[in-house]
Amino acid sequence: MKKEVKKLYNGCVDVRDYELKKCIENSEDVEILHEGKIMTIPYHEIIKKAVSKSKLMKSKTGGKDYHLIGYKWIPDETIKK
Numbered sequence: 001m002k003k004e005v006k007k008l009y010n011g012c013v014d015v016r017d018y019e020l021k022k023c024i025e026n027s028e029d030v031e032i033l034h035e036g037k038i039m040t041i042p043y044h045e046i047i048k049k050a051v052s053k054s055k056l057m058k059s060k061t062g063g064k065d066y067h068l069i070g071y072k073w074i075p076d077e078t079i080k081k
Helices: 017-025
Strands: 002-004 012-016 030-034 037-041 068-072
Touching: 012 017, 012 030, 017 030, 017 068
Parallel strands: 002 030
Antiparallel strands: 012 068, 030 037
């Protein structure tokens, strides 16, 4: 799964828990994009690498409620455009 994140919070990026659960179920790595850089989290490390979990958030669009799972932002490389 590719996920673009627009902002960092305390040096971390946040991803919704239901998106991560789907990646684990499908054995799919997570690629987080931020300001032209990418960070890859292998599916088998999605739980282990998490550094924070928010309280339950209500969806503003009527979708699923979710927790935000935080990961320390450590980019792999710069994306070539």
